[in-house]
Amino acid sequence: MNANDKSITGLVMVGHSLVHTYELSIPILVSVWLLEFSTTEATMGLVVTAGYALFGIGALPGGMLADIVGSQRVIAACLLGMSGSFLVLSVAPSIPFVTLALLLWGVAASVYHPSGLSLISKGVEERGNAFAYHGIAGNAGIAFGPLATTLLLIPFEWRTVAALLAVPATVGGLYALRANVDETAEVAADGDPEAVTDAGPDRSADGDGRASAVSSLDEFLTDSRALFSGAFVGIFLVVIMSGLYYRGVLTFLPEVLGEFESFAPVTVGREELEPARYAYVALLMVGMAGQFVGGKLTDRIRPEVGIAVAFAALAVLATAFVPAANAGLTAFLVVGAALGFTLFVVQPLYQATVAEYTPAGTRGLSYGFTYLGTFGVGAFGGTIAGAVLTYGTPLALFLVLAGIAVVASVTGAVLSRR
Secondary structure (H helix, E strand, O other), rough: HHHHHHHHHOOOHHHHHHHHHHHHHHHHHHHHHHHHOOOHHHHHHHHHHHHHHHHHHOHHHHHHHHHHHHHHHHHHHHHHHHHHHHHHHOOOOOOOHHHHHHHHHHHHHHOOHHHHHHHHHOOOOOOOHHHHHHHHHHHHHHHHHHHHHHHHHOOOOOHHHHHHHHHHHHHHHHHHHHOOOOOOOHHHHHOOOOOOOOOOOOOEOOOOEEEEOOOHHHHHHHHHHHOOOOOHHHHHHHHHHHHHHHHHHHHHHHHHOOOOHHHHHEEEEEEOOOOOHHHHHHHHHHHHHHHHHHHHHOOOOOOHHHHHHHHHHHHHHHHHHHHHHOOOOHHHHHHHHHHHHHHHHHHHHHHHHHHHHOOHHHHHHHHHHHHHHHHHHHHHHHHHHHHHHHHHHHHHHHHHHHHHHHHHHHHHHHHHHO
16 A cells, blocks of 8 residues: 555544444443333334434435545544534433434434545555455444443443543544545546546546536436436445344344343342343454455455345345354354354445446445445334334344345345346
8 A cells, every 4th residue: 555545544444443433332322221211122223223314314415525525524523523422422311312412423423434435435546455444443443332332331330431432533533634645546546537626625527527526406416316327226225235234133132132041141249241242242343354355355356246145145144143042152153253244244345336336526425325325224224123122023033134135135146247
């Protein structure tokens, strides 16, 4: 990697790790809120879905904003906004107040993925390596968030934990403001006809010399129609299914695991520990390897083929998950590790597919739609999980998730034949 590649990669690794630190600390806190506020999984599913939905819905305007004002500024605002939202959460006295804090977090966090991925796709020469390291950092946050939350909940009550968690994002936001990066180095270096003009940060020109960053309703509608007139429709369906599966698996996983005998609470000294929370963290840590492998695969195989194979594996693993957990710790560790690995292999694959099918000038908009599907529509995976667990069983939930994975696998196979 050259100096600019390293600078951009470092910035997005900080941003990605912190976004997912907060995102996956929430399911740990859900298990506390269920007890403190005496509510049901269905209700908490709706509360969490509200925040997670904005995490996805805001990605679309976030992508447009990144195209207009530049990714670096958007990333800095994201990190500082997440810090503020967790400070609000730290004083929440009730479920409505918790909901407000999660909505604020969703708005702030939503702008990261389109801006960070747009920055990689336009500024980094070794894109595959950057996607891989970006993915590893995200999974480090995915593992660190619930682990740190679990450990902090031992000596502190949850409101204090929320306040402590606000500190890293403040530091990250200040770093993002000072980072030295060339956001469009590779667009210009490649001689792209959509190369950067002096229309502003991340603005580019098409064949008519028009700045192609979306800056008006007409341009938004025109570029959106262009995106959805081709294979991007299939990609959009894949990312929706990915989001539903991801959120459906992870939102209540600590609660689900806690129902199995292998993960019953244990008392150590004066403290009662929750093995289910540590199993949840372990599953997410395995995902770091999945992100890395998925990023490397984007440079070696057609990502559509990888999508078809990976989601087929996720369908099989969802079907096997509950029987494995019932069979004992060894069987669970095998299936759980495979699920954690495969769940995160798919992310760099569909990220790379978006980059292959979309123009540089509207890359932010493209990733905005991508994460609107993944985290916006996909947020309803939490609602689905909460409803199924309230009125059904964990086995029913994982069979629903298997069906979602089959849809994504078939769509990837169709894309690969185009």
